[in-house]
Amino acid sequence: xxxxxxxxxxxxxxxxxxxxxxxxxxxxxxxxxxxxxxxxxxxxxxxxxxxxxxxxxxxxxxxxxxxxxxxxxxxxxxxxxxxxxxxxxxxx
Ligand SMILES: [Zn+2]
Numbered sequence: 001x002x003x004x005x006x007x008x009x010x011x012x013x014x015x016x017x018x019x020x021x022x023x024x025x026x027x028x029x030x031x032x033x034x035x036x037x038x039x040x041x042x043x044x045x046x047x048x049x050x051x052x053x054x055x056x057x058x059x060x061x062x063x064x065x066x067x068x069x070x071x072x073x074x075x076x077x078x079x080x081x082x083x084x085x086x087x088x089x090x091x092x
Pocket of ligand 1 (some may be wrong): 040
């Protein structure tokens with residue numbers, strides 16, 4: 001009747017998987033379009049030149065990867081870069 005192949009656990013955050021991010025980055029660098037796992041729209045790349053970090057953002061649904069760096073060892077997800085650029089903490 002209803003053969004819904006609906007997974008009970010939707011991959012809502014595929015970018016939590018670093019392997020996914022690495023493969024997406026690899027494809028992007030080789031000039032391929034990287035399809036969004038949700039809606040198959042194309043990811044755009046955001047670049048934060050100040051810190052040398054990148055991020056994929058879906059052009060349609062807005063699904064975004066965490067900020068990451070691309071180094072010699074491959075992709076490295078940056079730790080929470082919130083708004084901690086200004087070192088206002090005075091307790092050393
Ligand atoms: Zn999308």
